[in-house]
Amino acid sequence: MDVALAKAWLDTAADAIAAQADQLTTLDAAIGDSDHGVNMNRGFGAVRTALAGAAPGGVGAVFTLAGSTLVSKVGGASGPLYGSALRALGKSLPEGPEVDAAAFGAGLRAGLDALRKLGGAAPGDKTIVDAYLPAVDAYDAALRQHGGDGDGGLAAAARAAAQAAAEGMRATVPLQARKGRASYLGERSIGHQDPGATSTWLIFQALADAAAP
Amino acid sequence: MDVALAKAWLDTAADAIAAQADQLTTLDAAIGDSDHGVNMNRGFGAVRTALAGAAPGGVGAVFTLAGSTLVSKVGGASGPLYGSALRALGKSLPEGPEVDAAAFGAGLRAGLDALRKLGGAAPGDKTIVDAYLPAVDAYDAALRQHGGDGDGGLAAAARAAAQAAAEGMRATVPLQARKGRASYLGERSIGHQDPGATSTWLIFQALADAAAP
Amino acid sequence: MKKFINHPDAVVREALVGLAAAHPDLRVDLEQQIVVSADAPRAGKVGLISGGGSGHEPMHAGFVGLGMLDAACPGEVFTSPVPDQILAAAKAVDGGAGVVHIVKNYTGDVMNFQMAAELSGDEGIEVQSVLVDDDVAVEDSTWTAGRRGTGATMLVEKIAGARAEEGADAATVAALGTRVNEASASFAIALSPCTTPAAGRPGFELGEDEMEVGVGIHGEPGRRREKLRPAREIATMTLEAILAAKPVAAGEDAIVLMNGLGATPLIELYLLYGEFAGLLESAGVRIARCLVGNYVTSLDMAGMSLTVCRADPELLRLWDAPVRTPALRWGV
Amino acid sequence: MKKFINHPDAVVREALVGLAAAHPDLRVDLEQQIVVSADAPRAGKVGLISGGGSGHEPMHAGFVGLGMLDAACPGEVFTSPVPDQILAAAKAVDGGAGVVHIVKNYTGDVMNFQMAAELSGDEGIEVQSVLVDDDVAVEDSTWTAGRRGTGATMLVEKIAGARAEEGADAATVAALGTRVNEASASFAIALSPCTTPAAGRPGFELGEDEMEVGVGIHGEPGRRREKLRPAREIATMTLEAILAAKPVAAGEDAIVLMNGLGATPLIELYLLYGEFAGLLESAGVRIARCLVGNYVTSLDMAGMSLTVCRADPELLRLWDAPVRTPALRWGV
Numbered sequence A, B: 001m002d003v004a005l006a007k008a009w010l011d012t013a014a015d016a017i018a019a020q021a022d023q024l025t026t027l028d029a030a031i032g033d034s035d036h037g038v039n040m041n042r043g044f045g046a047v048r049t050a051l052a053g054a055a056p057g058g059v060g061a062v063f064t065l066a067g068s069t070l071v072s073k074v075g076g077a078s079g080p081l082y083g084s085a086l087r088a089l090g091k092s093l094p095e096g097p098e099v100d101a102a103a104f105g106a107g108l109r110a111g112l113d114a115l116r117k118l119g120g121a122a123p124g125d126k127t128i129v130d131a132y133l134p135a136v137d138a139y140d141a142a143l144r145q146h147g148g149d150g151d152g153g154l155a156a157a158a159r160a161a162a163q164a165a166a167e168g169m170r171a172t173v174p175l176q177a178r179k180g181r182a183s184y185l186g187e188r189s190i191g192h193q194d195p196g197a198t199s200t201w202l203i204f205q206a207l208a209d210a211a212a213p
Numbered sequence C, D: 001m002k003k004f005i006n007h008p009d010a011v012v013r014e015a016l017v018g019l020a021a022a023h024p025d026l027r028v029d030l031e032q033q034i035v036v037s038a039d040a041p042r043a044g045k046v047g048l049i050s051g052g053g054s055g056h057e058p059m060h061a062g063f064v065g066l067g068m069l070d071a072a073c074p075g076e077v078f079t080s081p082v083p084d085q086i087l088a089a090a091k092a093v094d095g096g097a098g099v100v101h102i103v104k105n106y107t108g109d110v111m112n113f114q115m116a117a118e119l120s121g122d123e124g125i126e127v128q129s130v131l132v133d134d135d136v137a138v139e140d141s142t143w144t145a146g147r148r149g150t151g152a153t154m155l156v157e158k159i160a161g162a163r164a165e166e167g168a169d170a171a172t173v174a175a176l177g178t179r180v181n182e183a184s185a186s187f188a189i190a191l192s193p194c195t196t197p198a199a200g201r202p203g204f205e206l207g208e209d210e211m212e213v214g215v216g217i218h219g220e221p222g223r224r225r226e227k228l229r230p231a232r233e234i235a236t237m238t239l240e241a242i243l244a245a246k247p248v249a250a251g252e253d254a255i256v257l258m259n260g261l262g263a264t265p266l267i268e269l270y271l272l273y274g275e276f277a278g279l280l281e282s283a284g285v286r287i288a289r290c291l292v293g294n295y296v297t298s299l300d301m302a303g304m305s306l307t308v309c310r311a312d313p314e315l316l317r318l319w320d321a322p323v324r325t326p327a328l329r330w331g332v
């Protein structure tokens, strides 16, 4: 993973979120307050602008800047959560314009840990965690299985992560929310797909797309 | 016209207005404020109660009481207008438990005059006057033609009045309002039947029904 | 129809029960259906009385109290009060200096207040009247019952109320109220109809992309129907109509009431106010005082009205005078 | 969607332009998106800061001023503010005595205010926090993110604001705010959904004979859906839920907030208040103070919330203390 790929990932994610913003908002209308797509779109649009205007020398700096931008521009629950995750990812990476797939994987997990520390959600609570955790696990498993050298390893691991995120996302449908706004609905949250888990899938899918050879 | 018929008329009118209240309100929704049926029903319901509780000795007293009740209970435009008309009718009648059809006709015209003095509406302004005026004219004409002695004369005159009121009412449809709330609509008042002219017809129809042999 | 009510016929009465419970400063007479300031009558002070159909809350009962109205006569929803109510109010507030009626120019209101004035006169109470007809959406012509009274009513009530508090006589208070009315112009636009409890259904239908231009405050249709437009264009159109009818010159002061008709959220009223303030500034008009909120409403109608009153030092002084009512309070 | 706006993305900003134009007593910083009392910072006075998503007007910006908040941080519609805003507000109002955050208990608000507290701490500003979670429609369980903060927020802001005005230190003001929150319970019912400008469509659909019970103030569906019932039954159900969660004994005092969610006319709020007042009286509870109106809203949602706060002489004294803000004013 180098600076160009890092930027390409976030750009691809911004495109996907812009394209799916309406869908994310509709999901949030059912069990939340109809703003998740708007929030994510505002945030990733700002990330795109910030990255276009800056020339971060290291991969880590790209993610730290992106994370800080999300924290500064989004608000709501998703802003601090995704922002902290990206910041932790950025800060956990070794300095330099390129990091290997294993370090990047460890960084993704550091991001997850930061998000979980901040939000306190456990798997099964019907949140971002339900897509993010299986994605990171799948990434690691793929790396262990196929080896992580070169971009080929990263691409395969990212593909596995995106697929696991999608499964995790779909698995939120039958869950009753225990965290975030959807928890106020009690049993009425059952039967709806979690908006945050959905945006998480979009982000991992964007990684897979950007990393595809 | 005796006390019993006077009461029967007002009772019949109260019944008709109760039955048509919704229709009157719907007409008022189109060019007014959706309350004419409610107003008239509240007023004539109160008249019924007032008459049931009182034992007016004269015909005139019946109408004076009814008119005062409308003034006290209705509000809006229709309360003072119909109230003043009935009060003027009552006050114009000779004392006593019975009056002849000619005196009653003169009383109806006195009521119209009071109403016009208060409201200032001319024929063609799309108001109560457009049903009331032709009704009184038709009443007088019928009386002149067929003679006014006995209840037969009154019944025929009332029938003619009701028919003329109906025609006057229908003739309000193409008019542009010049008085009352409907005038604020400008040309948009054209094409709707006036609620007040409609309640006037109901009242004259009730007279015809009550006076029918 | 979805409303927090028990029965359509009981709405006005039951709301008055709540008003009485909420405001011990007011005397609510459920029998006479009037709302009176607790310290009325005050000897030598002119009594200010207003009233009209219910459904415009907080007007008028919300404006009863120190420095504003002495009594309000709420009629049934959108139906002017009856003479008996108004007479009862006059008796309750006359402290020997007579009363001033503040009447919105609707056929029903005018007739009922006029009848009440005669009854009050018979009882030896001097009555002066102010007729409010500020709505410039309606042209004053042989084709109308004159202009309607809308938002300026509360300006008249505030300013005349302050003058009455200063001890002016009935004729002076009424003349001042008339002056405020003459200096004021209003224009309203609705995005939705309203539903009266008794009718149970909206007064008109409006498409998803339509607005009703030049509406009154009784749920009646407006002067015309147009395609919905951005706030900036709506503000421009509204202000043009107002200033064409009653110009305020560059350099002059104005009191501005940015009023919601009931169901329009405050965030939109502030947004609109920003547009109006910008336009007035461009025109060189100084907004000396303003109010933004729901003051003269039309039940659950989504919409807004703007009232602009050309002001002078006297009007501003009286505007600033202390007022303590349920819906308007400052300086005390 | 029918709203008086220019563009969905510009609503919050343009409404702030209007707020600034309407209230010269406020300093509106459009860059930082904060609203600050004109005389802030005041040396030695604790700075009270609140904020949250926009769409709840007049809360919070309408409560900035003497005796209440020193600053408000309006986020996008229904989206909590970002840490930068809150930090900017802290810098603007800290007069050396630190600041108190008043935070409604939503995941986003809690996290953003927490991050801001850390940033402010880094800048040497002491930060104390009050977490408001008065909505008893939500059970506080492992199945929820805790109770939501709703109507009690304005009670906390008023009472803590008065205490800060008296010169108390940050810890004392925060402790008092927490005490008000603990003494308060709220419950809300909606008759219609609301529509955010960005979404452009209602958050949920509701049948002509249905009400949404236990709603929050962000347009989200409620705890359950029921058939619409008469106001009296709705009041009984609402008050039972409130008193079951936070009992007020016979003979005790209460401050009651009869709040509209935005599109419900005042006449209905008064009618409801009459029902609640009757029920509380039957229970022997004394309504020492009350407010009836739209204070903590949810855009154009038709609905109401009731907040009951068990009061004592200290809370009543602070409630009565002078306040001068756009939306709440007395004693000055």
Ligand SMILES: Nc1ncnc2c1ncn2[C@@H]1O[C@H](COP(=O)(O)OP(=O)(O)O)[C@@H](O)[C@H]1O
Residues within 6 Å of the ligand: A028, A032, A033, A035, A036, A039, A040, A075, A076, A077, A078, A079, A081, A118, A119, A120, A121, A126, A127, A128, A129, A179, A180, A181, A194, A195, A196, A197, D078, D079, D080, D107, D108
């Ligand atoms: N404590 C939490 N931990 C992880 N994710 C959370 C948590 N709370 C909420 N979320 C996620 O945030 C999403 C909602 O984000 P968004 O709509 O942008 O914020 P808000 O709820 O403040 O409106 C939810 O769908 C959920 O996935």
Ligand SMILES: Nc1ncnc2c1ncn2[C@@H]1O[C@H](COP(=O)(O)OP(=O)(O)O)[C@@H](O)[C@H]1O
Residues within 6 Å of the ligand: B028, B032, B033, B035, B036, B039, B040, B075, B076, B077, B078, B079, B081, B118, B119, B120, B121, B126, B127, B128, B129, B179, B180, B181, B194, B195, B196, B197, C078, C079, C080, C107, C108
């Ligand atoms: N000046 C007037 N003269 C005669 N009739 C009038 C006048 N103004 C209004 N009306 C009648 O009153 C009717 C409306 O009555 P109503 O709805 O009860 O009162 P309001 O207009 O006060 O709501 C109109 O349809 C019209 O026929």
Ligand SMILES: [Mg+2]
Residues within 6 Å of the ligand: A028, A032, A033, A034, A035, A036, A076, A181
């Ligand atoms: Mg959301």
Ligand SMILES: [Mg+2]
Residues within 6 Å of the ligand: B028, B032, B033, B034, B035, B036, B076, B181
């Ligand atoms: Mg009518």
Ligand SMILES: [Mg+2]
Residues within 6 Å of the ligand: B033, B035, B076, B077, C053, C077, C078, C079, C080, C108
């Ligand atoms: Mg009417």
Ligand SMILES: [Mg+2]
Residues within 6 Å of the ligand: A033, A035, A076, A077, D053, D077, D078, D079, D080, D108
């Ligand atoms: Mg949100």
